[in-house]
Amino acid sequence: MAPPTSTKACLFDMDGLLLNTEDTYTLTLNEILAQYGKGPLTWDLKIRLQGLPGDKAGRLVIDHYQLPLTVEEYEKLNLEIQSKKWSECNFLPGALELLQYLHFLGIPTALCTSSTNLKYEQKTSHLKENFKLFDAIITGDDSRIPPGRGKPSPDIWQVGLRELNEKFNSQIKPEECLVFEDGVAGVRAGVTFGAYVIWVPHPEAHEHLGNKDEILNGRGTSLYSLEKLDKSKVGL
Structure with missing residues (x-):
């Protein structure tokens, strides 16, 4: 699966992807x-x-x-x-700049984190203004995610896209989206969801991940940092 020629929405994990x-x-x-x-x-x-x-x-x-x-x-x-x-936590290299860029372009964005709402608030309270860049924020304890359907199930990405479509009165499809992840469970969820996945593992994780191409199943690419994202190659 090739990346979208014109990305319509971007959905993000938080821990290890946006924040350290x-x-x-x-x-x-x-x-x-x-x-x-x-x-x-x-x-x-x-x-x-x-x-x-x-x-x-x-x-x-x-x-x-x-x-x-x-x-x-x-x-x-x-x-x-x-x-x-x-x-003490903060944005990882390239993360805030990417969110600001997408906001400038007017591309809808959703945060889809497995963290509970309480943990989300604790992690982001000192970064609150930056998280206003998101058009939708979905936490792991959202009532729309059935029990036992956290990542690697695709439900959290589905809820995020549904909320974006409702907010913008749009009909964006999963294949028109980018999912940004650092963890294997989230990558598998993004692949099942049907989006193109940008996988940014922790620098120390790469050598322990095995066959990354097999996990991506032709539906994404892996990077060492969000700073390395070539926006022109993923429809941005």
Whole structure:
């Protein structure tokens, strides 16, 4: 599948794609693991966690490290540590510039993050003006996403596009969209959704991802940074 010749909408993940929060997640998880004599987190597991809803990610960590915690206890501990760190997060290279460019062009944009609304607010409160660039913001606990249908299911991208179409009274199709992601689960969701995926993994993740072309299935491309995006090649 070739990228759109004229992109009609862009849908974005947040953690690790726009904001450097994936590094914060790693630091937080390592603090928790150290309390139980475990860790540190390695990239083979980190890749599997990226983009997952909180309860699924928590269950995976607990099972992998055999932690004596319930998912609820793990999430509470996570929130306590993370809440002290979110104010330090910021945009990754090229991210804010791309959002400003799309806003200037008048191309509709949606943020589609697996983070709950609470975590979204914590991560972005100090960056609020910049997030007003988005025409729609969908969080992982949105009631329109059925239970168990977080990434890698395509539902969050579908809800994002539906909201854009309602807002602009348009009929934009998935194949006319770009999905921007850093995590494997989100990439798979974007491919199933039917968009062209721009995959920007964490620089340290590339060597652990295996066959990226197989994951993209001919429906996207991978970059080392959003700064490397050739807009003319993706209909922008």
